[in-house]
Amino acid sequence: MDKLKRFLEGSVVIPYSDNILEAIDTACQSYNKDENINRFELFENMVECFLTSKDDKNFHAYLNDSVEKEGTLTVLPNVVVQRIAGYKSYIMVMEADCEEDSSIMATIFMNYILLVKKRLNNIPCSDLILEIYNKHLSCYIKDNDKLRNLNDTGLIKTIAEAADPISILNEKEDEANINKQLLVLAKSAAFYQYDKIFNGNDVRNIEDPFARIFVALCKMVHETSYCYYDYLFYLKSMELLKNDECKCRKSIVKIIDSVQSYADEWPEYLNSKSSLLLRLIKNENRDSISTLLTTQLGIKEFTVYLYYELMVEEILNLMYDDGE
């Protein structure tokens, strides 16, 4: 409840009593707990409400009902509901059922930051938001991709020379070592695929630097077998740029013009409302996020935002395909 108190600081005249806080906290914990509810969509609604003050009528009504039952207040003002939505987003990330969910939600939250890039200093509780940041997909991937040494490739020779590699591998006694070497092989193969994309002339010959980055990252996420390794996508992307291109900036509307002709192929469809650049590129929801169009974005920032939008889309695609 301390965190709820923190989220509400400065939004009410007099801090709410513990009874009201408890009623709000209970409401936040129980709101849309149903298993059939799409937790990521719910999370997106909460983040939109918190960052952009977009009213979520159901959430607002649910909270009003809860505090009315407590007996002191009848209606919560929008500005308070907005902060409570921030708290709900926070607990959804911090108390998610699994680490994966937590990191997807944190990444969705951070993708939305593009929408409020111009007024970041108006966002309350920055220290609590930084706790959400610590759950970002990049941290999750770093923590889980611990295979650092890719030189242990002795297994290549064994497999290459074997007529029946599975039986040879089964005969080996050191199972743990074999497993490790197989993982090294898989990672090396994936890195080879990534490098091939970044070195490919079909990408390098694209004239517009934003389009070059867009195609490279789309191919990396969509055309490789596995994209969840801790790969230095940012540095590799920067290698695609000439010196003078590294500092180029454009308004988002102009960036979209540059990349739109390459966007027919990827991504096929979008799952997350937080994929702001991809939605603009695919001409979806253009009206509701049109304020973004004039925002200036450097090519480095574009690279990072785009990569994590593509990653969230890819992960949600997999999850939804698996019936989640």
Add this chain to the structure above:
Amino acid sequence: MESNLDLLQNNVEKHRETAAVPQTTVQNDNSVFIGEALNDDEKLNLLMTDTKPYITILVGFEGYGKTSFVATCYHIMLTDGGIGEYKFCDSDTLVGLERRSFLRRFNAAMESVPSSTKRTIRGEAHLLTFHLSKDGSEKITIFSDHSGEDYRKYANHKDEIKNDVLIQNADRILFFVDIPSLLDTKFLRMVQDYKNLLSNMKSADIFRPQTKITLLFNKIDIINDDATKERYEEKKKVLIPVFRSIIGINEIETIELTSNNIDKSDDLKSLLQDIAQSNSIQTWIDNNESDLDWVKKFIKEQ
């Protein structure tokens, strides 16, 4: 007296007709205030619209002119129909405030009334709200006018101030300095009282970075010769550093005025205007923008 009251009534009617009063912004059921003074700080949450009310706390000891100040503000709102660009559209006025306002306004005619009845009595409801409107949007500003005895209690008992939730959430604190007391033998007592009060406020974390602090030297009209002026300046030089050092700020805003003189109220009006156009503190924690710009940080770390 009659003409003054007529003036009030006529102006209120006139401004009610012209003011763009928002009809729907107050979402809560405020009927709890009808016939009842705003005597419970927590009820202020019921006044919240989508704009958080701006809270100004008047701090000072007995007879320093806090209620005269707020009564003059109220008078200005009623007679001028607002302040600056803000129209005055409503007030959850206290019966107590009306009474005190009346007693001060006609102080001269009330000499036979014991002075204690003219003051704010400890325990009286202390809140006054002004509902203002500009371009159709509503804004509420709240004055807290506790009795001088309350502040003496806060000065003498460290823990008492912790029960005052409003002062802990103030947007602006006006410290009243009574110039007659500053100039006479009560000066040392005043300094000591303020030292105690400020120390207790400091230990209760009242002075947040965003809270605006103003030192208001009241009853400036009594200074009418050079010798008094010189003595006044000397005393100020002693008092102001006390505030600076205990609060922990390098500069402190000072204002000189006479809170009960409606004819010479330009300074008071400009302060009231500043209060009316100030926005309430929404974020207590100082944001470091670059921390939240995660992409910038990501790029820097590569």
